[in-house]
Amino acid sequence: MLEEIIKRLNLLINPVTGKTFEQENRWKHIAMEGDKLVAEYMRDGISPSEKREIEQKIAESLNDLIIADKIMIKTVSTQSQDVFKALDNNKSSPSPSPATEPAQIKAGHGTIDKKKSVPGVGKIIAIGSGKGGVGKSTFTANLALTLSKSGKKVGIIDADIYGPSLPMIFGKRDEKPRSNADKKIIPVESFGIKFMSFGFFINEQDPVIWRGPMLGGVLNQFLFDVDWTGLDYLLIDLPPGTGDIQLSMIQNAHVDGAIVISTPQDIALLDAKKGAEMFKKLNLPIIGMVENMSSFVCHQCGTEHFIFGEGGVKKAVEIMGLNFLGKIPLEIELRTGSDKGEPYMAQEKFSTRPVWNAFMSVAEQVENFFVPAPNPSQVKNGFFGKILGLNK
Ligand SMILES: Nc1ncnc2c1ncn2[C@@H]1O[C@H](COP(=O)(O)OP(=O)(O)OP(=O)(O)O)[C@@H](O)[C@H]1O
Numbered sequence: 001m002l003e004e005i006i007k008r009l010n011l012l013i014n015p016v017t018g019k020t021f022e023q024e025n026r027w028k029h030i031a032m033e034g035d036k037l038v039a040e041y042m043r044d045g046i047s048p049s050e051k052r053e054i055e056q057k058i059a060e061s062l063n064d065l066i067i068a069d070k071i072m073i074k075t076v077s078t079q080s081q082d083v084f085k086a087l088d089n090n091k092s093s094p095s096p097s098p099a100t101e102p103a104q105i106k107a108g109h110g111t112i113d114k115k116k117s118v119p120g121v122g123k124i125i126a127i128g129s130g131k132g133g134v135g136k137s138t139f140t141a142n143l144a145l146t147l148s149k150s151g152k153k154v155g156i157i158d159a160d161i162y163g164p165s166l167p168m169i170f171g172k173r174d175e176k177p178r179s180n181a182d183k184k185i186i187p188v189e190s191f192g193i194k195f196m197s198f199g200f201f202i203n204e205q206d207p208v209i210w211r212g213p214m215l216g217g218v219l220n221q222f223l224f225d226v227d228w229t230g231l232d233y234l235l236i237d238l239p240p241g242t243g244d245i246q247l248s249m250i251q252n253a254h255v256d257g258a259i260v261i262s263t264p265q266d267i268a269l270l271d272a273k274k275g276a277e278m279f280k281k282l283n284l285p286i287i288g289m290v291e292n293m294s295s296f297v298c299h300q301c302g303t304e305h306f307i308f309g310e311g312g313v314k315k316a317v318e319i320m321g322l323n324f325l326g327k328i329p330l331e332i333e334l335r336t337g338s339d340k341g342e343p344y345m346a347q348e349k350f351s352t353r354p355v356w357n358a359f360m361s362v363a364e365q366v367e368n369f370f371v372p373a374p375n376p377s378q379v380k381n382g383f384f385g386k387i388l389g390l391n392k
Pocket residue numbers: 052129131132133134135136137138139160163165239240292293328329330331332334335336338339
């Protein structure tokens with residue numbers, strides 16, 4: 001089987017140059033480790049979005065031989081340095097200001113203590129998906145902006161170590177977080193949202209090879225060593241997948257709810273179901289599922305096209321007994337806004353668009369999820385009792 005895998009991987013086209021990986025001698029290592037395929041390629045000249053495209057193509061080209069969960073792609077580049085070395089370098093950089101100094105994250109093992117609450121934070125919400133590229137980061141960023149419209153203070157942890165994208169979405173790619181006098185990391189702020197990302201600590205070109213338990217440690221730091229005081233909501237943008245990495249990330253903190261994102265496509269849905277199962281296993285209340293990229297409405301003719309299939313997520317939630325939080329259509333400006341660092345929900349000019357309304361509706365449901373159910377006796381005597389005809 002390995003021979004066939006190597007043959008197909010060699011034929012992979014680099015979208016930047018149009019040449020095959022074999023012609024460019026990009027593969028550095030391809031091997032089976034147990035039932036897992038480990039493949040490492042030279043990433044020079046390949047942007048994060050092209051990297052995503054390549055990794056999707058790898059999974060597609062091998063899908064009759066090996067399931068995507070068992071494929072581990074690593075990258076190296078000529079400017080590569082070990083991620084832990086990068087963190088060490090960061091540690092030794094001089095401090096230009098006495099009040100703040102460059103923040104450090106330590107790559108250590110997670111403390112396996114009881115679930116802790118994050119000081120100063122109202123509700124923590126984990127946002128996950130089984131499959132990559134379904135719009136988790138886009139959703140998280142725009143949900144945060146929508147929640148902040150009703151005056152809520154919102155923060156985000158970008159826990160996606162493989163493709164941290166929040167610095168780009170919020171237009172803060174070159175930011176270097178600093179720590180305050182109490183040695184707490186000060187989150188970066190953009191459009192009123194405070195956020196912290198692995199992207200601030202690693203070079204975009206660096207290989208990121210983490211081991212599961214270490215990730216738990218780093219996320220722990222993002223939860224407990226960052227100054228999140230004053231937040232109503234802290235959203236965690238998890239890396240795609242439902243494995244040990246995701247589990248080790250969220251098992252230490254007291255998370256109040258989870259949202260699963262999927263496209264209506266069958267394969268994404270299968271993974272989304274796995275995502276929901278993972279949150280259930282961790283006894284996390286699932287706020288609901290969101291269908292992203294649900295359809296595309298042609299601006300010229302107004303016809304709605306169901307590019308990834310129709311209504312798949314709604315059917316799935318019915319089977320799983322989960323809430324359906326809504327559909328977010330495909331919208332070019334949602335992507336271009338993210339690419340330019342001008343997120344969609346921060347631009348009032350879109351306030352009449354279906355995507356805007358979809359985010360407003362999801363945010364409202366998220367807020368309602370945490371409102372305690374009214375006491376029946378209050379319902380009986382109050383306003384709702386009156387309209388429900390319960391008042392005698
Ligand atoms: N509804 C949408 N309409 C148009 N483009 C979208 C939509 N949702 C997401 N995108 C675009 O799709 C791409 C993937 O989205 P995003 O990076 O948010 O996915 P992700 O699930 O976080 O991916 P990853 O698994 O790599 O972290 C991005 O280019 C994003 O701008």
